[in-house]
Amino acid sequence: MIDKSSAPKLLAIAGAFAFAGLAQADDPVTPPIPGVAAGGVVIDLVKDGFNGTEGPIGLADGSLLFTETNANRIVRIAPDNTVSTFLENSNGANGLALNANGELVAVQVVNTRVGVIHPQGQEKTIAENFEGQAFQRPNDLVLARNGGIYFTDSGTRPTKENPNPPVSKPGLFYITPAGSLTRLANDIERPNGVQLSPDEKVLYVANTQGEHILAYDIAADGSIQNKRNFAKLEGWKNTENGWSSGADGLAVDAEGRLYAASNAGIEVFSSKGEALGVIPVPKKPQNLAFAGKDKKTLYVVGRGAAYRIPLLAAGYGGRAK
Numbered sequence: 001m002i003d004k005s006s007a008p009k010l011l012a013i014a015g016a017f018a019f020a021g022l023a024q025a026d027d028p029v030t031p032p033i034p035g036v037a038a039g040g041v042v043i044d045l046v047k048d049g050f051n052g053t054e055g056p057i058g059l060a061d062g063s064l065l066f067t068e069t070n071a072n073r074i075v076r077i078a079p080d081n082t083v084s085t086f087l088e089n090s091n092g093a094n095g096l097a098l099n100a101n102g103e104l105v106a107v108q109v110v111n112t113r114v115g116v117i118h119p120q121g122q123e124k125t126i127a128e129n130f131e132g133q134a135f136q137r138p139n140d141l142v143l144a145r146n147g148g149i150y151f152t153d154s155g156t157r158p159t160k161e162n163p164n165p166p167v168s169k170p171g172l173f174y175i176t177p178a179g180s181l182t183r184l185a186n187d188i189e190r191p192n193g194v195q196l197s198p199d200e201k202v203l204y205v206a207n208t209q210g211e212h213i214l215a216y217d218i219a220a221d222g223s224i225q226n227k228r229n230f231a232k233l234e235g236w237k238n239t240e241n242g243w244s245s246g247a248d249g250l251a252v253d254a255e256g257r258l259y260a261a262s263n264a265g266i267e268v269f270s271s272k273g274e275a276l277g278v279i280p281v282p283k284k285p286q287n288l289a290f291a292g293k294d295k296k297t298l299y300v301v302g303r304g305a306a307y308r309i310p311l312l313a314a315g316y317g318g319r320a321k
Contacts, residue, residue, distance in 0.1 A: 033277035036257065036268055036313045043281055046299075046306040047083050050075065053301035054249075055096040055106070055140070057320040058291030064299045066287070066306065067093045069109065074118075077299065077306065079292060087118055095140035095194075095287075098320040100147065107138030107151050114138060114151055114175065127173075127181045136169060140193045140249065140287075143319065144200055147177035148222045150184075152191035152205065172205060174222050184224050188214065193287065195250035195258070197271070198316045204230060206247035206260060211236040213247060213260055213269070231273040235262030249287025251298070251321060253313040259298070261285035266300060281307055290315020 032039030052070030059065060062079040069092055076086040087093075092110035099105055104118035105126070112135040113128035126149070129135065141151035155170030172185040172194070185191070185205075193206035196218075203224055205214045215230035233245040246263030253259070256271035265280040266288060279298075286302035295315035300307045315321075 028280065028282055030279050030309060030311075031277055033268055033279070035255070036253075036276060037279060037309070037311050041310055043279070043300075044308050045282070046077055046081055046308055048305040050301075050304045050306065053304055053306060054094050054287050056249075056287055056289035056291075056299050056301055057096045057098065058289055058295060058299075058315065059098075059320065062291065062293040064289065064291040065096060065104075066289075066299070066301050067096060067106070069094055072110065074104075075306075077291075077308075081308075083306075087120075090117055093117055094138060095151070096321075097141050097143040097149070099143055105141065105143065105149070107141050109137055112136065112138055114141065114149065126179065127175055130171070130173065130181060130183055133169070136166070139191070142194050142196050142321070144196060144222070145318070146222075149175040150194050150196070150203060151175070152194050154190050154192055154208070157190070172224075174224075176222060182223075184216075185227070192248050193250040193261070195252055195321075196319075198252060198254070198256050198318060204250055204258060206250055207245070208247050209242075209244055210247065211245055213250070213258065213273075215273075231258065231260070231267075231269040231275065233260065233262050233264070234267055234275070234278055235264035237263055239263070246284060248285065248302075249289075251288050251290060252316045253290065254295075254316050255313065256316075257313065259288055261288055261300070261302065266298070279309065289321045 028043040030037040030041045055067035064077045074087040091108040093106035095107045097105045103116045106117045115125040139152045139154040155168035156165035189209040192208045195204045203216045212229035213231045216224035217226040236245045248261040251259045258269045260267045265278045268276040283303040283305045285300045288300045298309045
């Protein structure tokens with residue numbers, strides 16, 4: 001029989017084990033993925049109830065930023081899981097990146113554009129239209145080492161609030177280091193997450209309405225060629241809105257593996273597109289990024305929730321994401 005006086009101590013010990021990543025009965029846990037995830041590691045809920053969850057990036061101090069797009073703010077998660085507001089009035093920032101000057105660059109959906117949103121007082125627009133036509137819904141971006149910016153515009157789609165939106169004009173775009181804007185592709189049904197391989201020779205694009213992650217070879221001038229199906233998504237299924245993979249945010253680790261948010265969870269692929277495993281999360285993931293001092297913590301955001309997952313793999317150290 002357990003002495004009632006010892007119950008608080010036992011509960012405290014149990015709580016400490018849970019915080020340390022040891023699973024309790026109902027905790028979601030990682031499957032074993034060689035080199036990526038140890039089996040049975042707790043998928044830790046940081047916080048739920050955010051109003052839109054997108055655009056996570058890791059900072060040098062080990063913290064993470066992500067966009068609470070519908071609330072028009074950017075949120076910071078400190079290494080100790082403390083949550084605070086980093087920036088209000090973000091112009092609906094969606095995807096985020098850090099440039100070489102330490103400026104926070106975002107694709108923005110209120111007044112649609114790509115530009116610097118922080119430090120405050122130093123905001124600037126980099127691009128706000130293509131051939132005189134305003135962007136429809138800038139979605140995600142990634143910065144190359146040379147300062148070039150790849151970003152997606154996912155176009156429009158019917159919703160309950162707006163069942164007849166303008167004709168969708170999705171696209172994949174590139175802004176050169178000199179500031180010139182070009183459209184690289186307009187044949188992707190719904191381009192979403194975009195990411196570079198660590199050596200920046202390959203560009204990956206998530207097509208939410210497609211069965212595969214797409215890949216392109218990158219030329220010296222930043223243009224792309226050799227479009228191909230890189231990896232088949234387990235998340236491909238028939239939803240209430242038709243067939244969709246739910247493919248969204250993308251991240252890469254130091255070994256060149258690709259991580260994709262989809263209907264199935266976090267799908268992990270080798271640098272050759274081989275399926276390595278799926279990390280399920282309680283709510284459908286929208287985006288993800290490595291953070292922490294050693295970049296061995298994968299943060300996942302989606303449907304108003306933020307999670308963190310300790311991994312064996314480390315995120316690529318050459319970019320914030």
